[in-house]
Amino acid sequence: MALNLDAKVPAGPLAQKWEKRKFDLKLVNPANKRKFRVIVVGTGLAGGSAAATLAELGYHVDCFTFHDSPRRAHSIAAQGGINGAKNYQNDGDSVFRLFYDTVKGGDFRAREANVHRLAEVSTAIIDHCVAQGVPFAREYGGTLANRSFGGAQVSRTFYARGQTGQQLLLGAYQALERQIGAGAVTMHSRLEMLDVVVEGGRARGIVTRHLLTGKIETWAGDAVVLATGGYSNVYFLSTNAKACNVTATWRAHRRGAGFANPCFNQIHPTGIPASSEHSSKTTLMSESLRNDGRVWVPKAAGERRAAGQIPNEERDYYLERRYPTFGNLVPRDVASRAAKAVCDEGRGVGPGGRGVYLDFRDAIERVGRDQIRQRYGNLFDMYANITGDDPYAVPMKIYPAPHYSMGGLWVDYDLMSTVPGLFVIGEANFSDHGANRLGASALMQGLADGYFILPYTIGGYLATVGNNTVKPDAAAFAQVAKEAEDRTKRLLSVNGKRSPDAFHIELGKLMWDECGMSRNRAGLERALARIPEIREAFWKDVRVLGSGDRLNQNLEKAGRIADFLEFAELLALDALTREESCGGHFREEHKTPDGEALRNDKDFQHVSVWEWQGEGKQSSLQKEPLVFETVHPATRSYK
Amino acid sequence: MDIVLNVWRQEGPGIPGRMERHDVKGVSPDMSFLEMLDQVNEGLIREGREPIAFEHDCREGICGTCSMMIAGAAHGPKKGVTACQLHMRTFVDGDTVSVEPWRAAAFPVIRDLVVDREALDRIVAAGGFVSVNAGSAPDGNAVPIPKEVVDVAMDAASCIGCGACVAACPNASAMLFTSAKVAHLNRLPQGTPEWARRVRGMVEQMDKEGFGACTNHYECMEACPKEIPVKFIAEMNRAYTKATLAAERQGGDEAGYG
Numbered sequence: 005m006a007l008n009l010d011a012k013v014p015a016g017p018l019a020q021k022w023e024k025r026k027f028d029l030k031l032v033n034p035a036n037k038r039k040f041r042v043i044v045v046g047t048g049l050a051g052g053s054a055a056a057t058l059a060e061l062g063y064h065v066d067c068f069t070f071h072d073s074p075r076r077a078h079s080i081a082a083q084g085g086i087n088g089a090k091n092y093q094n095d096g097d098s099v100f101r102l103f104y105d106t107v108k109g110g111d112f113r114a115r116e117a118n119v120h121r122l123a124e125v126s127t128a129i130i131d132h133c134v135a136q137g138v139p140f141a142r143e144y145g146g147t148l149a150n151r152s153f154g155g156a157q158v159s160r161t162f163y164a165r166g167q168t169g170q171q172l173l174l175g176a177y178q179a180l181e182r183q184i185g186a187g188a189v190t191m192h193s194r195l196e197m198l199d200v201v202v203e204g205g206r207a208r209g210i211v212t213r214h215l216l217t218g219k220i221e222t223w224a225g226d227a228v229v230l231a232t233g234g235y236s237n238v239y240f241l242s243t244n245a246k247a248c249n250v251t252a253t254w255r256a257h258r259r260g261a262g263f264a265n266p267c268f269n270q271i272h273p274t275g276i277p278a279s280s281e282h283s284s285k286t287t288l289m290s291e292s293l294r295n296d297g298r299v300w301v302p303k304a305a306g307e308r309r310a311a312g313q314i315p316n317e318e319r320d321y322y323l324e325r326r327y328p329t330f331g332n333l334v335p336r337d338v339a340s341r342a343a344k345a346v347c348d349e350g351r352g353v354g355p356g357g358r359g360v361y362l363d364f365r366d367a368i369e370r371v372g373r374d375q376i377r378q379r380y381g382n383l384f385d386m387y388a389n390i391t392g393d394d395p396y397a398v399p400m401k402i403y404p405a406p407h408y409s410m411g412g413l414w415v416d417y418d419l420m421s422t423v424p425g426l427f428v429i430g431e432a433n434f435s436d437h438g439a440n441r442l443g444a445s446a447l448m449q450g451l452a453d454g455y456f457i458l459p460y461t462i463g464g465y466l467a468t469v470g471n472n473t474v475k476p477d478a479a480a481f482a483q484v485a486k487e488a489e490d491r492t493k494r495l496l497s498v499n500g501k502r503s504p505d506a507f508h509i510e511l512g513k514l515m516w517d518e519c520g521m522s523r524n525r526a527g528l529e530r531a532l533a534r535i536p537e538i539r540e541a542f543w544k545d546v547r548v549l550g551s552g553d554r555l556n557q558n559l560e561k562a563g564r565i566a567d568f569l570e571f572a573e574l575l576a577l578d579a580l581t582r583e584e585s586c587g588g589h590f591r592e593e594h595k596t597p598d599g600e601a602l603r604n605d606k607d608f609q610h611v612s613v614w615e616w617q618g619e620g621k622q623s624s625l626q627k628e629p630l631v632f633e634t635v636h637p638a639t640r641s642y643k
Numbered sequence: 644m645d646i647v648l649n650v651w652r653q654e655g656p657g658i659p660g661r662m663e664r665h666d667v668k669g670v671s672p673d674m675s676f677l678e679m680l681d682q683v684n685e686g687l688i689r690e691g692r693e694p695i696a697f698e699h700d701c702r703e704g705i706c707g708t709c710s711m712m713i714a715g716a717a718h719g720p721k722k723g724v725t726a727c728q729l730h731m732r733t734f735v736d737g738d739t740v741s742v743e744p745w746r747a748a749a750f751p752v753i754r755d756l757v758v759d760r761e762a763l764d765r766i767v768a769a770g771g772f773v774s775v776n777a778g779s780a781p782d783g784n785a786v787p788i789p790k791e792v793v794d795v796a797m798d799a800a801s802c803i804g805c806g807a808c809v810a811a812c813p814n815a816s817a818m819l820f821t822s823a824k825v826a827h828l829n830r831l832p833q834g835t836p837e838w839a840r841r842v843r844g845m846v847e848q849m850d851k852e853g854f855g856a857c858t859n860h861y862e863c864m865e866a867c868p869k870e871i872p873v874k875f876i877a878e879m880n881r882a883y884t885k886a887t888l889a890a891e892r893q894g895g896d897e898a899g900y901g
Contacts, residue, residue, distance in 0.1 A: 073763070139827065
């Protein structure tokens with residue numbers, strides 16, 4: 005069966021498409037809104053803002069998180085900032101420029117109309133967050149401050165010290181708590197979504213497991229919104245929180261939602277390298293550090309001297325050398341690959357030679373230690389605490405780390421997946437960042453979707469389907485619930501020898517080696533052969549102790565790893581079939597003579613959307629062509 | 644290095660718990676405390692024993708999920724960090740370290756080191772917000788806010804909601820948590836219109852949840868991984884008194900803040 009990949013982009017000039025869609029969407033009578041129940045899964049920036057806003061509009065919202073509180077989602081860890089095309093700095097920014105930078109930064113693999121809308125609503129996000137009391141950094145005159153971020157030559161990033169994600173999430177969380185207090189949102193914490201119920205051709209609800217009691221429950225609604233984040237933890241070591249997982253989107257995929265561009269994942273250039281095999285994650289150092297830090301490695305391979313002992317003429321500031329226009333502020337994919345290249349030449353620093361220096365010596369000389377402390381104090385403290393090194397005295401050592409999923413469930417212009425009534429927002433969808441996301445754009449997209457896009461488009465859907473015209477079929481719910489329960493029982497009954505984490509670590513290493521920063525056919529084929537073997541071993545040999553009727557963190561973990569073991573295969577398959585290099589997806593077979601990514605617009609200017617074909621069968625690839633009416637795809641140059 | 648851990652094990656709510664000894668060998672000083680616990684758990688799984696339940700998520704000190712008393716201190720002996728950011732280099736070879744859950748009537752133990760902190764969310768739901776709907780905001784620069792004001796608001800807003808302040812307080816008081824949110828929002832122009840409703844609502848909910856009162860031990864500030872100062876408690880007390888008096892006098896929230 006072919007997926008319906010009509011994106012339903014409104015006709016007309018780019019800048020008027022969203023206005024037109026907003027006008028064309030049917031409205032729900034205010035008195036009728038409270039009769040609709042909307043299920044929102046996830047309480048990060050996208051889910052939290054959507055649940056709060058839908059409740060403000062008058063819908064009844066059932067909101068789910070597997071955390072103890074809706075304030076814990078990993079949006080909270082975003083450090084650097086949020087973009088907004090305010091042009092407060094008078095430096096030539098505009099909605100069009102943010103749109104252009106984002107399409108170019110995404111290596112021309114995003115849908116123009118979506119990106120333009122994102123840039124349009126970016127300004128309203130800043131206004132709304134200020135009104136909520138988000139303490140954005142300010143100038144002495146009382147106006148909002150901005151900083152620069154990678155991939156842009158204007159200063160449009162708003163920030164709250166190095167805790168921008170936290171402050172924006174608390175803004176959304178507080179708005180959500182207000183609605184919980186008012187009774188418009190029913191909050192369900194410590195409930196993990198295990199499946200979507202699709203019935204009569206529509207998403208009608210979800211199945212959850214209560215993490216404290218093990219109770220499997222079903223929930224019906226008029227629409228389901230997934231805001232469940234990205235899948236970078238398929239690599240085991242990533243900058244994501246430990247609980248981040250692919251289960252919600254993967255289960256929805258198995259129920260008919262197309263999965264778009266799973267091979268587009270962002271490897272962030274400035275992670276703190278893993279210190280040993282016990283490392284459980286890689287901690288991110290904000291990209292904003294590249295505003296003042298200079299990235300370098302020794303010119304000579306095998307250099308043994310400490311950084312401070314190496315004179316300037318023996319240092320290679322390779323980003324400044326290779327990309328004189330953007331220098332240290334090249335986009336993330338470019339910076340990550342350049343770091344890998346110098347380390348592959350044997351010039352890397354730190355354990356295993358997998359690191360490069362991020363050096364603040366010159367910035368401290370220029371503006372003083374106090375200024376640097378004001379700008380990055382908490383990041384420097386965090387670095388010092390993790391590594392035991394003082395970054396004011398010696399350069400930081402950094403290395404790329406999996407960070408963000410540009411791919412995700414396919415959605416149309418209204419953010420609806422290929423399953424009617426199933427909406428997907430934030431990092432969980434694929435929509436706006438193409439093959440590479442610019443810094444400070446994830447927060448923007450999560451909040452754009454939640455505050456200003458979904459609340460309109462979901463109304464159009466609900467007005468069309470009407471309320472409670474067809475009662476959902478109880479048998480369909482019971483069937484999906486039984487399948488979820490059986491999966492849980494099966495995990496508990498394997499009773500093998502290896503811990504869930506042991507499988508996760510094995511999968512993660514394979515994915516990092518064969519499907520990480522740089523990919524080739526042979527490696528991807530190795531991964532595709534190996535993943536099913538690990539999966540099979542998992543179901544034969546995983547050891548999940550304890551019972552399913554109480555808090556059992558290993559059971560939760562095992563369920564998520566089981567889904568990663570299925571999803572990983574799709575990621576590798578997508579990477580194998582995309583015979584080009586673009587953004588975060590770099591195929592060694594496709595590069596320019598000087599080692600830059602070589603895109604193939606003739607054959608790959610499309611979104612790759614995968615349809616689940618059933619257990620043991622290869623997913624089928626379908627395509628949404630990308631049409632560029634406004635921006636002409638060009639070779640992305642930051643030189 | 645080698646460490647002796649004495650860990651609280653409790654199978655479920657209301658079931659008696661006990662301390663359990665673990666001899667942990669070959670601990671790397673670069674490990675975080677939670678990575679050390681991961682290693683203990685892997686060992687327990689190998690032996691066929693259920694791993695220690697503990698909460699954690701971001702492992703970079705910002706989500707507020709991790710929560711445990713380590714060597715008798717909330718988040719451990721190092722100042723200004725969460726348990727996930729406490730590294731084993733803080734300890735020395737041969738140390739004996741106790742690990743226990745947060746202890747407070749308002750935080751019932753769920754299992755091992757996991758407690759229920761939803762009471763904190765209910766305090767926020769009782770007024771810890773600005774009542775503004777999406778779409779109604781003026782331009783972000785319409786109201787200038789002095790940098791000094793925003794800087795203090797940000798100090799208060801940096802609270803991660805972990806509950807260490809409650810766990811450290813002999814009265815299990817949530818005054819530092821509550822006052823940080825009151826101080827953040829009440830000092831901003833956007834938060835001023837409902838300052839009185841906010842402080843009254845939050846303080847009353849705090850009392851209802853069974854948190855104790857503040858008797859100036861300042862243990863909360865010592866334990867706070869974000870080093871939020873107790874001056875906010877004084878500020879909240881003042882605002883609460885004023886709001887209560889204003890309500891008695893006028894039956895409303897008309898009194899200005901400050």
